[in-house]
């Protein structure tokens with residue numbers, strides 16, 4: 001302030017000052033946070049961090065190979081966020097080789113239904 005000859009303070013309304021909103025969300029630890037529903041603050045991840053989070057939650061040590069929406073909400077409940085979390089979770093689950101091999105498929109051959117006659121009820 002000592003280098004300036006003239007100083008003027010001007011108040012900019014909050015709704016017009018988006019830059020201040022972004023700067024206010026950056027905390028002392030250097031991460032950007034977003035206000036969440038499940039947790040007060042969700043840490044915003046960069047694309048590399050998003051890939052790590054998807055891999056850990058889907059097929060990590062405690063991963064249960066959850067499908068798209070479940071995977072996305074597990075990540076949000078863990079406190080992480082990025083803009084395309086739902087699309088990325090769906091794409092990641094669809095590209096998992098283990099999930100594709102053990103998908104819920106019918107393994108019986110298609111066959112017409114046929115009636116079975118029994119001598120008395122509940123005899124089968």
Ligand SMILES: [Zn+2]
Pocket residue numbers: 058059065066093096097098099100
């Ligand atoms: Zn999987």
